[in-house]
Amino acid sequence: MKYFEILKKDQKSKARLGVIHTAHGDVHTPYFNPIGTKGTVKSVTSEELKFWGAEMILANTYHLWQRPGDALIYKAGGLHAFMNWKQAIFTDSGGYQVFSLAKMRQVMEVGVLFRFDMDGRAEILSPEKSIQIQSNLGSDVALILDDFPGYPFEYERTKQAIEQTTRWAERAVSEYLKIMTAGDPINPGQKLWGIVQGASFPDLREQSAKEIRALDFPGYAIGGVAVGEPTEDMLKAVDMAIPHLEEDKPKHLLGVGTPYDIVQAVARGCDSFDCVIPTREARHGRLYISARDSSGKDSYKTIDIRKAEFAEDFTPVDNECDCYGCLNHTRGYIRHLFAAQEALSIRLATMHNIKYYLNLMKKVRTAIENDYFDDFLAGFKDLTERDSEGNASSPSENAL
RNA sequence: GGGCGGUUACCGAAGUAGUCAAACGGAGCUGACUGUAAAUCAGCUGCCUCUACGGCUUCGAAGGUGCAAAUCCUUCACCGCCCA
Numbered sequence: 001m002k003y004f005e006i007l008k009k010d011q012k013s014k015a016r017l018g019v020i021h022t023a024h025g026d027v028h029t030p031y032f033n034p035i036g037t038k039g040t041v042k043s044v045t046s047e048e049l050k051f052w053g054a055e056m057i058l059a060n061t062y063h064l065w066q067r068p069g070d071a072l073i074y075k076a077g078g079l080h081a082f083m084n085w086k087q088a089i090f091t092d093s094g095g096y097q098v099f100s101l102a103k104m105r106q107v108m109e110v111g112v113l114f115r116f117d118m119d120g121r122a123e124i125l126s127p128e129k130s131i132q133i134q135s136n137l138g139s140d141v142a143l144i145l146d147d148f149p150g151y152p153f154e155y156e157r158t159k160q161a162i163e164q165t166t167r168w169a170e171r172a173v174s175e176y177l178k179i180m181t182a183g184d185p186i187n188p189g190q191k192l193w194g195i196v197q198g199a200s201f202p203d204l205r206e207q208s209a210k211e212i213r214a215l216d217f218p219g220y221a222i223g224g225v226a227v228g229e230p231t232e233d234m235l236k237a238v239d240m241a242i243p244h245l246e247e248d249k250p251k252h253l254l255g256v257g258t259p260y261d262i263v264q265a266v267a268r269g270c271d272s273f274d275c276v277i278p279t280r281e282a283r284h285g286r287l288y289i290s291a292r293d294s295s296g297k298d299s300y301k302t303i304d305i306r307k308a309e310f311a312e313d314f315t316p317v318d319n320e321c322d323c324y325g326c327l328n329h330t331r332g333y334i335r336h337l338f339a340a341q342e343a344l345s346i347r348l349a350t351m352h353n354i355k356y357y358l359n360l361m362k363k364v365r366t367a368i369e370n371d372y373f374d375d376f377l378a379g380f381k382d383l384t385e386r387d388s389e390g391n392a393s394s395p396s397e398n399a400l
Numbered sequence: 401g402g403g404c405g406g407u408u409a410c411c412g413a414a415g416u417a418g419u420c421a422a423a424c425g426g427a428g429c430u431g432a433c434u435g436u437a438a439a440u441c442a443g444c445u446g447c448c449u450c451u452a453c454g455g456c457u458u459c460g461a462a463g464g465u466g467c468a469a470a471u472c473c474u475u476c477a478c479c480g481c482c483c484a
Contacts, residue, residue: 037436058435096435104437116437143435195435226434234434254435261434276436283439284432308428338439339427346439 003191003218004250004271012374014242014269017365020219020250022088022140023189024080025055029250030266030364032357033058033090033274038067039083042279043347044354046085052323052351052358055087056140058274061133062094062114062125070136078138078186090274091139093130093172095146095195096255099227107147107164127168128175131192135179138187141252143221144172146195151228153199161224162197162208169194173215193219193252196241200233209244219250222270226255235264242269259288259300259360263380266364267373278353283346285338288356289318297379298363300356305349310335323355324348 001021008017018029034041034049037060041049049057059079064070076082079089097114098105104116111126127145134142146165149157176192179185194217198205212220222241225234238253245251253270256262262273278288285306291299303310305317313331325334325348337345367373 033435035436042436042439060436063436090435092435094435097437099435101437146435221435223435228434252435257434273435275434276438277434280433280436280438280440284441285439286433341439343439349439 002248004248006248008368010267010368010373011371013267013377015266015364015368015373015377016269016271017368018250018271020088020272022056022191023187024086024088024140027055027088027272028365029271030262030361030368031055031272032262032361033272034354034357035274035276035279036083036085038063039073039079041350041354042283043343043350046083048351049085049354050087052355053362054354054358056090056272057085057087058090058092059137059139060092060094060096061130061137062092062097064137065094065125065133070133074136074138074186078136080138080187088140089137090141090252090272091134091137091143092254092274093134093143093145093195094125095130095143095148095223097125098145098147099150102150109164109167111145111168112147127172131172131175131179135176135183135185135187135190138185138190140187140190141219142176142190142192144169144192144195146197146223148197148224148227149199153201153229155201155204158197158199158201158204158224159207162204162211165195165197165208166211169212169215173217191218193217193221193250195221195223195254196245197224198237198240199224200229200237200240202240205237205240206244209241213245217249219252220245221252221254223254225253226257226261226275231258231261231264234261235268238265238268238270258382259357260380260382262360263364263377267377278357279350282349282353285345285349287317287349288353290320290356291383293379293381293383295379298376299379299381299383300360301382301384305331305335306338307335317352318356321352321355321359323352325352326355 004018004020006016006018020027034054034057036057039059041057073079073082098112101116106113111124113122113124115122130145145168147161149161194212194215196209196212198208222238225237250271252272253265255275256265256273257275285304286302287305288300288302291301293299310331316326317331318326334348367376
């Protein structure tokens with residue numbers, strides 16, 4: 001059985017319906033990975049995630065390395081056993097922290113020296129070390145350690161980053177093969193994916209894609225996007241990378257994104273996604289809900305449930321949602337929970353947003369399967385009401 | 401009837417002559433958040449002005465003293481406690 005099967009290709013876009021056969025079950029694409037950085041999708045249980053239909057989650061090498069340590073997780077039987085999540089796990093390599101912790105690290109040829117360390121020590125995360133950690137975690141999809149600059153993009157810095165990434169990728173592959181053949185990996189079915197960098201520069205995206213492709217990875221991630229650049233630039237970067245990668249391999253778009261971003265990226269050939277938006281914004285009171293424009297097309301908008309306008313709103317957060325909160329509670333109640341700083345506020349909000357994202361991906365898959373993805377794509381947008389300056393304001397009622 | 405205490409911005413509460421449009425909380429309003437240093441962060445909350453170290457109007461009411469008052473004095477109003 002092929003690792004990645006393409007079940008159907010959309011005729012009017014590059015979208016495809018597929019299945020990734022991981023060592024911990026199938027992942028039906030296009031798919032969105034809820035993020036569980038530290039071995040937990042914040043505030044929800046593994047059982048709940050499974051119940052909602054999640055097939056893969058993303059965890060983080062850097063954070064788990066720092067605490068509780070990959071050695072401990074290895075002893076626990078790997079991350080799947082440790083957190084009792086039996087479906088697939090996708091691990092970021094720690095590459096994102098090269099970006100997000102830019103002020104406390106130093107990129108060197110050997111690896112990345114992090115001074116932001118929970119024990120107060122400075123340690124080097126090398127491409128080999130990242131693979132060793134991910135092997136100990138036993139994730140199903142591991143990523144190579146990569147380097148990428150923030151926004152605004154600078155050509156020379158970006159070129160250095162992709163070349164650094166390629167050199168690290170070669171070392172990561174060697175380490176991965178060494179562990180798979182001579183080591184004692186907790187997950188012998190773990191796959192290592194490459195990462196394409198190159199910011200918004202066509203020639204660099206092409207160069208990176210070709211260099212990474214040469215290493216024969218079973219799947220690819222497109223990285224270095226959604227770091228502050230306009231959405232159009234992010235999508236252009238995807239367009240620059242996709243054509244240089246084998247069509248029959250899965251492509252993951254790292255760190256993306258909003259519902260709009262995701263649907264647009266699916267149309268450009270991306271198969272899977274991950275993003276902190278649904279979980280983090282949930283904790284901050286921003287909820288994603290269904291909305292329809294005047295023509296009745298399927299779209300969405302966001303509301304800030306903490307606002308006073310929802311105090312006496314006794315309707316569900318989203319009439320079209322089947323999450324626990326939408327079936328059992330009202331906007332007014334959830335707003336009250338936020339105001340009272342009750343833990344349940346975070347849980348209900350997180351559950352809702354994850355369900356919104358998972359339901360969205362299901363809609364996308366169904367649309368591709370039934371040949372109306374182009375129509376769905378054309379109509380799908382963020383309908384959050386905005387004033388003349390483009391600032392969001394919260395709508396008070398569900399659009400029908 | 402008498403004594404004492406109090407009345408500050410949406411609410412609570414500092415401030416007792418100049419550096420006060422007035423600390424701090426709460427509440428509210430805006431915004432941000434994209435491979436999670438994030439149940440977080442930033443700004444605003446008297447009026448005007450795009451902004452201001454800018455102008456204007458405020459600290460129960462009215463009237464005084466004073467170069468200057470939320471801060472001192474007088475009277476009044478209301479609230480609380482105590483004495484008759």
